[in-house]
Amino acid sequence: MKPTAHLLGVDWGTSNLRVMRIADGGRVLDSRSDPRGAGGLTPDQFHDVLRDVAGDWLNEGLPVLVSGMAGARGRWREMAYLPCPAGVADLAGAIASPDDAPGVRLVPGVAAFEDDRLQDVMRGEETQVLGLDLQDDAVVVGPGTHSKWIRTAQGRITGFRTFMTGELFAAIRKGTILGGGMGEPGVDDDAFAAGVARALKDPAVTAALFSVRVEGLAGRLSPASAADYLSGLLIGAEVAAQLDTRERPILLIGAEPLCARYASALAQADFHDVRISDGAAATALGLWRIHEAVSR
Amino acid sequence: MKPTAHLLGVDWGTSNLRVMRIADGGRVLDSRSDPRGAGGLTPDQFHDVLRDVAGDWLNEGLPVLVSGMAGARGRWREMAYLPCPAGVADLAGAIASPDDAPGVRLVPGVAAFEDDRLQDVMRGEETQVLGLDLQDDAVVVGPGTHSKWIRTAQGRITGFRTFMTGELFAAIRKGTILGGGMGEPGVDDDAFAAGVARALKDPAVTAALFSVRVEGLAGRLSPASAADYLSGLLIGAEVAAQLDTRERPILLIGAEPLCARYASALAQADFHDVRISDGAAATALGLWRIHEAVSR
Numbered sequence: 258m259k260p261t262a263h264l265l266g267v268d269w270g271t272s273n274l275r276v277m278r279i280a281d282g283g284r285v286l287d288s289r290s291d292p293r294g295a296g297g298l299t300p301d302q303f304h305d306v307l308r309d310v311a312g313d314w315l316n317e318g319l320p321v322l323v324s325g326m327a328g329a330r331g332r333w334r335e336m337a338y339l340p341c342p343a344g345v346a347d348l349a350g351a352i353a354s355p356d357d358a359p360g361v362r363l364v365p366g367v368a369a370f371e372d373d374r375l376q377d378v379m380r381g382e383e384t385q386v387l388g389l390d391l392q393d394d395a396v397v398v399g400p401g402t403h404s405k406w407i408r409t410a411q412g413r414i415t416g417f418r419t420f421m422t423g424e425l426f427a428a429i430r431k432g433t434i435l436g437g438g439m440g441e442p443g444v445d446d447d448a449f450a451a452g453v454a455r456a457l458k459d460p461a462v463t464a465a466l467f468s469v470r471v472e473g474l475a476g477r478l479s480p481a482s483a484a485d486y487l488s489g490l491l492i493g494a495e496v497a498a499q500l501d502t503r504e505r506p507i508l509l510i511g512a513e514p515l516c517a518r519y520a521s522a523l524a525q526a527d528f529h530d531v532r533i534s535d536g537a538a539a540t541a542l543g544l545w546r547i548h549e550a551v552s553r
Numbered sequence: 554m555k556p557t558a559h560l561l562g563v564d565w566g567t568s569n570l571r572v573m574r575i576a577d578g579g580r581v582l583d584s585r586s587d588p589r590g591a592g593g594l595t596p597d598q599f600h601d602v603l604r605d606v607a608g609d610w611l612n613e614g615l616p617v618l619v620s621g622m623a624g625a626r627g628r629w630r631e632m633a634y635l636p637c638p639a640g641v642a643d644l645a646g647a648i649a650s651p652d653d654a655p656g657v658r659l660v661p662g663v664a665a666f667e668d669d670r671l672q673d674v675m676r677g678e679e680t681q682v683l684g685l686d687l688q689d690d691a692v693v694v695g696p697g698t699h700s701k702w703i704r705t706a707q708g709r710i711t712g713f714r715t716f717m718t719g720e721l722f723a724a725i726r727k728g729t730i731l732g733g734g735m736g737e738p739g740v741d742d743d744a745f746a747a748g749v750a751r752a753l754k755d756p757a758v759t760a761a762l763f764s765v766r767v768e769g770l771a772g773r774l775s776p777a778s779a780a781d782y783l784s785g786l787l788i789g790a791e792v793a794a795q796l797d798t799r800e801r802p803i804l805l806i807g808a809e810p811l812c813a814r815y816a817s818a819l820a821q822a823d824f825h826d827v828r829i830s831d832g833a834a835a836t837a838l839g840l841w842r843i844h845e846a847v848s849r
Contacts, residue, residue, distance in 0.1 A: 432724030498757035
C-alpha cells in the first residue's frame with residue numbers, strides 16, 4: 258500500500274527551493290527542487306512560485322509548512338527570530354501565515370544573544386537541527402556559504418555562530434591575486450591538510466591568507482592545488498575558533514564532499530566524535546516535528 | 554641656484570609607476586607618476602615605458618635605481634629576495650641590471666624565513682623602510698592592499714608580516730552579501746571604532762565578518778556606515794595580531810587618510826608611540842642611500 262502524504266514541507270533557501278511530500282513520521286515521499294530561491298523574489302511572487310512548482314501537491318489539500326529565507330525581511334512575510342534556547346515547541350508556537358496565503362505557515366528564525374545584544378541569526382538551519390536525533394550536548398555543523406556551528410542541549414538550540422567561509426572562499430578566488438591561475442578545489446587532500454594545519458597554528462587569518470601566495474612562490478604549492486590549500490585555511494580557521502567544542506559530539510550536515518572535508522579538518526584538530534548526517538532528511542523531519550507540535 | 558639631480562629613482566609598483574629626480578642627500582626635485590604598473594607589463598615593455606615617462610630625464614645621463622615590482626618573477630628581471638636581517642649595504646650588494654638596460658639597476662626584494670622556510674616576501678617596502686629615520690626597534694606599518702608590519706633593529710629589517718587587508722576589503726565589498734547597499738568608507742568614525750573593538754575582542758575574523766550583517770539587522774549599523782565598520786574589523790584584526798609590538802615605536806607610512814585610520818585603531822589598542830611618516834620621501838631617501846652604498 259502506498260503511504261499517504263500528511264504534510265507539504267518547503268525548504269526555501271536564498272538560492273534554491275525544495276518542496277517535499279512528507280509522510281506520517283517525517284519521511285520524504287517525493288520532492289522537487291527549483292532555482293527560484295527566496296533571495297530573488299518579491300513578497301507577491303512566493304505563492305505563484307510555489308503553485309508553479311507544486312500546484313498539484315497543493316491541490317491535495319495538505320497542510321503546508323515553510324522553513325528558511327521565505328521568512329526573511331522583504332520576502333514572503335517577515336518572521337521574528339526566536340531567542341535561544343529554542344526547541345520544536347518554541348518554533349511551533351511562533352509560526353504565522355503570509356497575508357496572501359492563509360493556508361501556508363512559516364517557521365520563524367532563531368537568534369543568538371549575548372548580554373541582550375543580538376549576536377547571530379539563522380533561518381532554516383533551526384528546522385534542520387531539530388530534525389536530527391541529537392546526542393546530549395551535540396554540536397551541529399552546517400558547512401557552506403555561511404557555515405554554522407550550532408550548540409544544543411536537551412534537544413534545543415542553545416547558541417550558535419556563523420562563519421562566512423564559503424562566501425569568502427568564492428570572493429577571494431574571484432576578487433584577489435590569490436585566485437589568479439587557481440584550479441578547482443577537491444583534487445589535493447595534502448594541500449587541504451596543509452591549509453588546515455596552517456590555520457590551526459596561526460589565528461591571524463588575513464595574514465595566513467598571504468601564505469597562499471608565498472607557498473606558491475616557494476614552489477611548495479602548485480596552482481592546481483592552491484584552491485584546496487585556501488579551502489583548508491578557511492575551514493581550518495573555523496575549526497580553530499571552535500576548539501572548545503572538541504569534547505562534544507559533532508554532527509555534520511550538508512553536501513557530502515564538503516562534509517568529508519570538514520570531517521578531515523576536525524580529525525586533524527583532534528575532534529573525536531564526528532558523524533555526518535543527511536541534511537535533506539533532517540529538514541523534512543524537523544518540519545514534521547514542528548507540524549506535529551502545532552497540531553497538538 | 555637650482556640643485557642638481559644626482560639619481561633617477563623609480564618606484565615601480567604593481568599598479569603604478571613613480572619616477573623621481575633625486576638630489577644629493579635624497580631630496581626629490583621632480584617626480585612623475587604613470588598608471589603603467591609592473592603588474593600589467595611583460596619584460597620587454599619596461600624600458601619603453603620608462604623612456605616614455607621620463608625619456609628627457611634619462612637623457613641627463615643620471616644613474617637609475619628601481620625598487621618594487623619591476624624585479625618580480627615574469628617582470629623586467631627577476632631579482633632574488635634577500636633574507637632578513639637586511640639593511641642598506643645588503644641591498645646595495647645585490648642590485649643587478651636587466652639585460653636590455655645595462656644602465657638601469659634593480660633593488661632586490663626581502664624575504665622572511667622561519668626555520669629555513671620562506672614565510673613572507675616584500676618588494677619595494679624594503680627601500681621605503683630603509684629611507685626612514687628609524688628609532689631603535691621601530692616597527693614600520695605600511696597600510697594598503699597588502700599591509701605590512703616590518704620589524705627593524707639597528708637600521709635593518711629583521712622580520713615582517715603581510716596582511717591582505719585592503720585586498721580583502723575590496724573583495725568582500727564586491728563579492729559577498731555584505732557589500733550589498735554598502736556605502737563608501739571614511740564617513741563614520743564611530744562605526745570604524747566599533748569594528749576595531751569587535752576585532753580586538755574576537756580573533757575569529759571569518760565569524761566577526763558576519764557581524765556586519767547582524768549589526769545591520771539589529772538596526773545598530775546603517776548601510777552608509779557599514780563600509781567603515783568592515784574597514785575597522787579588518788584593520789582591527791591586523792592590529793590584534795600584532796599586539797606584541799605595542800611597546801615599540803610604530804611608524805606608519807602610506808596614504809594619509811588610511812594612516813590616520815590606522816593611528817586611531819592603534820590608539821584603541823593602547824599603542825603609545827605612533828607616528829605617521831611621508832612614504833614618498835622615504836622611498837626617495839631609501840633609493841638614495843642604496844645608491845650611495847653601491848657607489849662607495
